[in-house]
Amino acid sequence: MKIFYGVQGTGNGHITRARVMAKELYAAGFDVTFQFTGRPPDKFFDMEIFNGYQHREGLTFNSDNGKVSYIKTVLQSKPICFIRDVKALDLSGYDLVISDFEPVTAWAAKVQKKNTLGIGHQYAFKHDIPRTRYEPLAELVMKFFAPVGQGVGLHWHHFDQPILPPIIETPELPSRIQGNKVVVYLPFEDQHAVIKHLLPFKDYQFHLYSPVPVASDHEHIVCNPLSRDGFQRDLYDCVGIISNAGFELASESLQLGKKILAKPLHAQMEQIANAAALEHLGYGRTMTEITPAVIEEWLHDKQAVQVSYPNIARVIVDWIKDGKPAMESEFIARVWDRVKVSPVDL
The missing domain is CATH 3.40.50.2000 (Glycogen Phosphorylase B;)
Incomplete structure (x- = not known):
């Protein structure tokens, strides 16, 4: 065929x-x-x-x-x-x-x-x-x-x-995770503003991926260009992900048992609905705006959900x-x- x-x-x-x-x-x-x-x-x-x-x-x-x-x-x-x-x-x-x-x-x-x-x-x-x-x-x-x-x-x-x-993909679950490692993928946001919101949390290691790489002068914020292999390696052993409310990345994160903080694109019906579904199912937290207060509360959350598909x-x-x-x-x-x-x- x-x-x-x-x-x-x-x-x-x-x-x-x-x-x-x-x-x-x-x-x-x-x-x-x-x-x-x-x-x-x-x-x-x-x-x-x-x-x-x-x-x-x-x-x-x-x-x-x-x-x-x-x-x-x-x-x-x-x-x-x-x-x-x-x-x-x-x-x-x-x-x-x-x-x-x-x-x-x-x-x-x-x-x-x-x-x-x-x-x-x-x-x-x-x-x-x-x-x-x-x-x-x-x-x-x-x-x-x-x-x-x-x-x-x-x-x-x-x-x-x-x-x-x-x-x-249905990979094996990681044998261990880095409890302070967080992947950040917010490609539709101002990356400099994202970095500013992450600055207060120096006890965590943030791995930020963006379509147009930006520079970081901060040891706890690592900026990366888009790379399928690099992103997958960081996603595999991180504790959680901060991202927009895209469907596929949240699916991968659920499969791996990562905690999720999602910020849907404003006026994008699909992402807004995805955020509603995450909250409805108890699979993740959402935010309408990126703020240090919301990030801090989520970072201290010690619960996640693993969904085996x-x-x-x-x-x-x-x-x-x-x-x-x-x-x-x-x-x-x-x-x-x-x-x-x-x-x-x-």
């Missing part, structure tokens, strides 16, 4: 999920072509697993100091370029088209009337999951940004809905091999029966 797989590359979460899916799709013998959009081609890193992927400009959301700007998003979009990319993408030679919320692939498939499968967290939002309020504009974006024929939604809990657990990428790949039968409630229940939630004393 030949598969065309489009991935939204604005954030790193979609790419992380695609890496796990790529491994299982290749192992199953599928011929897969990947396409990435949402950021300039020179801003992608550690992409070797995708075997000569395609790149198009696509669409992305504009953010400024931790807030999504819909006005800037519209003004900086290039609709003529987007339409040209959609028309230029020939999907005639593919048996299945998959979109992880990637609009060029989704709209090209829609125009060409191809069999389209959506896999990702965004497709869970068509179901009744925790959120703080109804936002008509955000709901329209969710519906029309990357439309698909069938969507497989992912979330940390089923909420009695037909959704699956996250697609993440099965290999959902393999579950989905096997389901595709079986012809994508209807996901009956029994199938969903069997998958969630394999999820184990355990308290962690730090």
Whole structure:
């Protein structure tokens, strides 16, 4: 089977999920072509697993100091370029088209009337999951940004809905953690302001990752450029993570039993809903603004949650091999029966 797989590359979460899916799709013998959009081609890193992927400009959301700007998003979009990319993408030679919320692939498939499968967290939002309020504009974006024929939604809990657990690597748990080591990943925030908020806590070692590296003159704050391997090493043995409320990183942190402090992007419905779900499930703490007082309270928290998720990428790949039968409630229940939630004393 030949598969065309489009991935939204604005954030790193979609790419992380695609890496796990790529491994299982290749192992199953599928011929897969990947396409990435949402950021300039020179801003992608550690992409070797995708075997000569395609790149198009696509669409992305504009953010400024931790807030999504819909006005800037519209003004900086290039609709003529987007339409040209959609028309230029020939999907005639593919048996299945998959979109992880990637609009060029989704709209090209829609125009060409191809069999389209959506896999990702965004497709869970068509179901009744925790959120703080109804936002008509955000709901329209969710519906029309990357439309698909069938969507497989992912979330940390089923909420009695037909959704699956996250697609993440399932590594062994660390044999020990560094009790004062904290990973900080707030790519949409002013990094100098983040460093300022971390300054008072000299008993902790902060490992800060950002798209544009900044300098730190403080021994307890280490600034790093984005690196998949380096980030994973630091995440593996840290005690917790301070991040925006992206889905994939929180999923990895839960799998490893890390405590979480999440600051959702303002006006970004998905991240606001993710923060609500973390609080609802008791899986992490959230903050609307970054302040030393909130950070201090979280640093002294000695409890976390470890959620053991099965290999959902393999579950989905096997389901595709079986012809994508209807996901009956029994199938969903069997998958969630394999999820184990355990308290962690730090």
